[in-house]
Amino acid sequence: MQVLLYILQKEFLLIFRDKTILRLIFIMPLMQLLVIPLAADYEVKHIAIAVVDLDHSSTSQRLTHKVGSSSYFQIIATPHSYAEATKLAEEGKADIVLTIPPDFERDLETTGLTSLQLAADAVDGVRAGLGTSYALAMVRQFQAGMRSGATSADMSRAGPTIEVVSANLYNPHIDYPKFMVPGLLAILVTMVGAFLSALNIVQEKEAGTIEQINVTPIAKYQFILGKLIPFWLLGLLSITIGMLVGRVAFDLWPAGSLLTIYLFSAVYLIGVLGIGLFISTLTESQQQATLISFFFMMIFVLLSGLYTPIESMPNWAQTIAAFNPPSYFVEVVRGVYIKGSETRDLLPALLRLGGFALVFNLLAMWSYKKRSS
Amino acid sequence: MSEPVIVAENLTRRFGDFTAVDAISLEVSGGEIFGFLGANGAGKTTAMRIFCGLLEPSSGRASVAGFDAMTEPEKIKNEIGYMSQKFSLYSKLTVKENIRFFAGVYGLSRKQAKEKTSEIVDQLGLANTADALVTDLPLGWKQRISFAVATVHEPKVVFLDEPTGGVDPIVRRQFWDMIYEAAERGITVFVTTHYMDEAEYCDRISIMVDGAIAAMGKPADLCKQYAVPTIEDVFISLARKATRHGD
Missing domain, CATH: 3.40.1710.10 (abc type-2 transporter like domain)
Known part of the structure; x- marks a missing residue:
């Protein structure tokens, strides 16, 4: 526990000194939520x-x-x-x-x-x-x-x-921001979680500090928790900022409970961070990590139902979407925002998101090795 | 000398067809300063990474501080300090924060970590720069801080991989003063270097050629054995036979 606190202290110091991360956390929600809902209008005229x-x-x-x-x-x-x-x-x-x-x-x-x-x-x-x-x-x-x-x-x-x-x-008369903002919030959390955590660990690899960590008695779980917790909090911060932007700019607020949003975000973020950790264990440089994250993000976003409804996808794409974690989270956030869905309505999604969090974190734990073979 | 702290018996590490470390055997006693010499690519870093529990050996046996490098690498980590070739403090943390962090992960309490930090800051004469980011410091200082960090938990052994690369002789001298001090406190020092004058400061040295240990002993004895005036001459006569060429 003591060791974990030291690790967390170090992580937070480094995050607050990294202006890029802070800018990303604040500017990304603003840009995404202000620009995309207005630009991505499906209404076709003339x-x-x-x-x-x-x-x-x-x-x-x-x-x-x-x-x-x-x-x-x-x-x-x-x-x-x-x-x-x-x-x-x-x-x-x-x-x-x-x-x-x-x-x-x-x-x-x-x-x-x-x-x-x-x-x-x-x-x-x-x-x-x-x-x-x-x-x-x-x-x-x-x-x-x-x-x-x-x-x-x-x-x-x-x-x-x-x-x-x-x-x-x-329906051409659907209120687009109302439809897009909750979906974008879900994607925002995905990006903050997966990108930041993947880049952060690879940065340590590039700097050589990871080797210094690997030669200490820090346990694997301590290292992984030390990385998960700060970015988990940052992810929750970014969705909070995103919701506030939605409120100020589009007068949108969840019809359902905030608690439901945070509960699902919390579980979902653990999964997304797991993906980030997993990517970082597979890559050696920030370029590699960025490219792989990008690849995942494309699939995540395009098959999430954010832009195109999953129901109108061909069967094979629907099958892939069923394994695409963001598709559940987009559905959940939209449900809570638009229909006021409650946690008990969304239990199947919660189970899936939980399972997905478990799988990716186990993968990350398994593939992170303090000693190379 | 006390009982051996580092032991290797036919220690071998292969990467595919390439044998980086070829059946080396050695023993280093407690409190000894052991110079681990060899040309670039001779396998020094690979061997050192095995001792530190960062790399699995392919065959043979190695133990550090009484723990087996094959089966108990995590136990070794409590007993050793390691300063890698690649500079590895957190450059965006201050000197104090780096020391505190590593003290913490080695299990020192907040109070102990604080005491240790001020002790190191005093010892290195860093009072004015203790709150500066490490990235802003000159290389020589970074190296001395790295060494202080690697020994912050008073380990049994400290492994130094080319700790004084790229700095002037005065800074190197200061660094070696720190090494002597650590050895006096009973810390075994296992150091690789390319500077032959540094080799002369060691109690014993080994010279690696193509993954194997070609010579081992006290610097003076080796000079006598090869009938040459300096370790540099011993090194050159051995390294010239190497078929492998490093970077």
């Missing part, structure tokens, strides 16, 4: 659409007009053939091509069955996906409008309507 009206009927003109009057779409051309429209898409002028077939109106009136074709330039997948779903929504509205304007006799043979239920994953 989608360039080309309408190929092969019907030239009053119904097709009404549909074209409806699409054109929406703020989401901008009709950039009404070419005479699908081929011409595709050319526009190829040139990057049109995001979406809506083709109204000949006999559109007649088919609709006689059989009640007809089809429309929507083709999207999927190079920008988000734009294509959103554009298509906006356009679909619009066609459905148009269809509903036609029905209500029809006579009762028509109504009777209108047949069943296909109700498409859309999840509001990309």
